[in-house]
Amino acid sequence: MALAAVHENSLTAFENLSSLVADSMRLVDALIDDHLKSDIPLIEQIAKHIIYSGGKRLRPALVILASHIHGHISPSTIALAAAVEFIHTATLLHDDVIDESDLRRGTPTAHTVWGNTAAILVGDFLFAKAFELMVTTGDLRVLQILSKTSAVITAGEVRQLVESHSFDLSIEASLQIMGAKTAELFGAACQTGALVAGASDQDALDFYHYGYNLGLIFQITDDVLDYQVTNDARGKVPGDDFREGKITLPVIYAYQMATVEERKFLNQTMIELNQTAEDLNRMRHLIESHKGFEKSLALAADIMRQSQPLTHKQGDFKVLLNGLLRECLTRNK
Amino acid sequence: MALAAVHENSLTAFENLSSLVADSMRLVDALIDDHLKSDIPLIEQIAKHIIYSGGKRLRPALVILASHIHGHISPSTIALAAAVEFIHTATLLHDDVIDESDLRRGTPTAHTVWGNTAAILVGDFLFAKAFELMVTTGDLRVLQILSKTSAVITAGEVRQLVESHSFDLSIEASLQIMGAKTAELFGAACQTGALVAGASDQDALDFYHYGYNLGLIFQITDDVLDYQVTNDARGKVPGDDFREGKITLPVIYAYQMATVEERKFLNQTMIELNQTAEDLNRMRHLIESHKGFEKSLALAADIMRQSQPLTHKQGDFKVLLNGLLRECLTRNK
Structure with a gap:
């Protein structure tokens, strides 16, 4: 019920x-x-393997819809959509290396090392290719925004490494x-x-703010689903966050109310x-019992309420995106 | 003597x-x-530590000289020089991780892992910051060239990993x-x-070709110096390439002429x-004995002969650069 409240609905719009x-x-x-073609076959193989490993292309879809709502989908839209997917994939690749390093489960195998x-x-390659693609839009604003975004993503990674291994992380942080x-x-x-x-x-800029809030809602819902989905319909194994010790929002809320015994657990x-x-x-019951x-x-719903569309275009965008978002959340990331 | 032949001289020009x-x-x-300022103090600390760890700023110097020769050093020159240094440092950082992974000397310590x-x-952060800096030049050609260059550097890394662990690597490759x-x-x-x-x-584009050849000459000479310099005047320990098993040009030439016994060694x-x-x-004597x-x-000198300046500007540039290059090679990278 709570999930249904978060994801407002418009089925016909969604089909279009x-x-x-x-x-x-x-x-x-x-x-x-x-853009994945390369003289070095290995790059092409690895990059394609990763790019086509089940990603739902949510971020490119945002680019496409944002262009569509403003009148037309041009070659620049398509180039930008590909660039955004490349940036996303590059950060995922580097995340994997970092998470693995931190867990340090035994000596790395040859396969792990090559991995x-x-x-x-391949992350670096995709990042460079993303900028090559952005250049083809001929729009320096695009390059300015996405280079800044890339720096912010990395800074967020570092902050997460430094701060997020503690239950004392505030909701705000x-x-x-x-x-x-x-x-x-x-x-x-x-x-x-x-x-x-x-x-x-x-x-x-208004679309940026709407997209930003959407990203928060997406992530919060995804973190909840990681504990709630009990089958593999989303293509990922439930409980991943727990197994990796990822301290997400539901866990922080639970810890705040937990007994001494529960905190030990x-x-x-x-x-x-x-x-x-x-x-x-x-764990699931512990979180449930502390709401x-x-x-x-409720926080996700709050964020959604705060980002009410101001214009007709934003209203249309919102309807389309809510459908898209639900589609993505009920499949996989 | 051979080194002196490679590095042509112009001392007064060099002082200016x-x-x-x-x-x-x-x-x-x-x-x-x-541009290293960050809300996350750790990023600033690590990035500054790495950026100021003895690099001789050779690549920014090339940017500065190329602008100077064409009339003026502008804020765009300075931004570009910083961006090029960021790209170089980012690739060095990622290289280090990769080289370490490949050698796999024992289980990584906590320090190594954090490293x-x-x-x-920090490599990703610098790469993103490089593009932010480039955007300030307002020149899409700069972004096009340096995003392509970044992709080529990464492809070169991958090719090196795949091909260069063998003495059969051709001179051309x-x-x-x-x-x-x-x-x-x-x-x-x-x-x-x-x-x-x-x-x-x-x-x-003519300057690109000249710079490209300069890069080859720089690298070849550096690879030779790694065996020849016997003190630490360059700020790096001689024999690093040998200890890491890096198969450089002098080694390939030596292997081609080596006896069965020497190949075993x-x-x-x-x-x-x-x-x-x-x-x-x-090893030093083995390489020496096979010239x-x-x-x-001699190959470096050949490359230098092939890149004779065609214009007055290129001539000036060459004189200045030869001085700069020698300065860099006799100190450190």
Whole structure:
């Protein structure tokens, strides 16, 4: 019920949207293919393997919709959509290396080592290619916004490494980290998608704010679903965050209300990563009993209320996006 | 003597050059400081530590000289010089992680792990900041050239990982890898430095070719010096390449002429990294006896002969650069 409240609905709009996005996404995919070509076959193999490993192309879809709402989807829209997906994939690749390094489970195997090397270099390659694609829009504002966004994402990563291994992380700090790591790129995708379609700077900025909030809502909902979904319909295994000791919003809310005994359990399972088979279920009930999921979704709903559309265009955008967002959340990331 | 032949001389020009570059470099350093500011103190600390750890700012100097030769050093020159240094530092940081992973000497310590994480993220941060700086030039050609260069550098890294762990690497392939990893950024620094000072596209392209060749000569000479310098005047320990099993040009030349017994030694020390204290000296004599250094420097001299200046500007540039290059090679990288 809480989830339904977060995701407002417009099914017919969503069907139109799906075909619109699908048509453009075919162009995006063709452009991605084209830009992954390399004299070094290994780069192409690894990059394609990663780019086509089940990502739902949510961020490119934001670019496409933001351009669509402002009148037209041009070659610049398509280039920008591909660039945003490249930036997203590059940060995911580097994240994986970092998370692995931090967990340090035993000596790395040869495969793990090659994996790290490939992840670092293919990430760098995709990042460079993203900027090559952006240059083709001929719009320096796009480059300015997305280079700044890239720096903010990285700074968010560092902040997360420094601050987020503690249950004392405040809700505010947690939202800021989420903002840097996820919401900024959502916002930039909406803003730049609007700009290349001819939106005024102010209209595009309004779209940035809407996209930013959408990113927060997306991440909060995703963090809740990681505990609630019990099958693999989303294509990822539930409980990943728990197993990795990722201190998300539901966990912070639960910790704030937890007893001494429960805090001992939280420390043991999520900081020391000393977990047994039943611990995920116990964790789920612990969060539930302290209204961790409810509070997280209430915060997401609050953020949604704060970003009411001001104009007709923003209203249309919101309807389309809510449909898209639900689609993404019920499949996978 | 061979080294002296490679580095043509013009001492007076070099003294003028030093003060010109020094003045501009102060502005570059101030801009670097400014762009390393971050809400996350750790980023600033790590980035500054790395940026100020003894780099000789050779690539920014190329940008400055290329602008100077074409009439004036503007704020765009300074921004570009800082950006090129950021790209160079970012690639060095990621290189370190990759080299460390490949060697895999024992289980990583906590310090090593934090080092890797920091190196990846600070590298990404610097790369993003480089593009922010480039945007301030307002020149899309600069962004086009340097995003392409960044992709080529990464592709060169991957190619090196795949191909260069064998003595059978051809001279041509070795030059291509050197080209991608080192010479492209030298070329791009010269080309974009010229462009932002108002050079024509063709003049700038000529500067690119000159810079590219300069990069090859720089790298070849550096690889020779790694065996020949016996004190630490360059700020780096001689024999690093040997200890890391880096198969450079002098080694390839030596291997081509080596006896069965010598090839056994080369395999044991440079592939298996099974080395004793006297092996560096033995290696030096082995390369010397097969004219590995001589042939490498002759190739560098050939490349220099192929890039004769066509215009007065290119002639001036060459005189200034030769002085600068020698200065850099006799100190450190």
